[in-house]
Amino acid sequence: MKLSRTQFIVGLIAINIALDQISKFLVRAYVAPYETTELLGNLFILTNVENSGAFLSLGSDLNPTLKSIFLLILPIAVLGYVTYYILTNKALDKYSVFGFACIIGGGIANVYDRILYGSVTDFFHIDLGGVFKTGVFNVADMSVMLGMGLLLYSNFITTKNAKQNA
Incomplete structure (x- = not known):
C-alpha cells in the first residue's frame, strides 16, 4: 500500500509530535525538576526544566495577554x-516537504504543551567545553531545527540547479 502525499505529510507530522510527547512524558515521570544527569560526561546533560517562554525563554516575562498572542495565537x-x-503546494521538493513537516510537528508539540501545562518541558543540554554550548531544549526543538536545516539545504540545491540551468 502506497501512502498518498497528504498521508505521508500528516504521518510525518504525527510522528514528530508523538516522539516529542513521549520523551516529555518520560522526563516528567522519571526526572525530578532541575535534577541533572550526565549522559556523556558533562558534554550531554539531561535535566527537567519548564520553559514558560519561547526559544531560550524569550517572552517568559511578558504579561499574560501578550504571552497568549505571541506564544499561542500567532504560532x-x-x-x-x-x-x-x-498540503496544497504540489511543486515543493521532498526536502522542503520533509522540512516543513518537521517544523509543523515540533511547533504543534510545543504549542500543545503551552496549552496543556502553561509551559514547555525542556530537558537536553549540550556543553562541549565552552566551544559549543546550547540552552536546554527538547525533541520538538530538534525537529524544528532539522526542518530549518532541510529547508536551507533545499534552497541551496534549488539555487545551485537554477544557476547551472541558466
Whole structure:
C-alpha cells in the first residue's frame, strides 16, 4: 500500500509530535525538576526544566495577554498556514516537504504543551567545553531545527540547479 502525499505529510507530522510527547512524558515521570544527569560526561546533560517562554525563554516575562498572542495565537495561525501551504503546494521538493513537516510537528508539540501545562518541558543540554554550548531544549526543538536545516539545504540545491540551468 502506497501512502498518498497528504498521508505521508500528516504521518510525518504525527510522528514528530508523538516522539516529542513521549520523551516529555518520560522526563516528567522519571526526572525530578532541575535534577541533572550526565549522559556523556558533562558534554550531554539531561535535566527537567519548564520553559514558560519561547526559544531560550524569550517572552517568559511578558504579561499574560501578550504571552497568549505571541506564544499561542500567532504560532497556531502560522502553523495552520504552513500546513495548508505544504498540503496544497504540489511543486515543493521532498526536502522542503520533509522540512516543513518537521517544523509543523515540533511547533504543534510545543504549542500543545503551552496549552496543556502553561509551559514547555525542556530537558537536553549540550556543553562541549565552552566551544559549543546550547540552552536546554527538547525533541520538538530538534525537529524544528532539522526542518530549518532541510529547508536551507533545499534552497541551496534549488539555487545551485537554477544557476547551472541558466
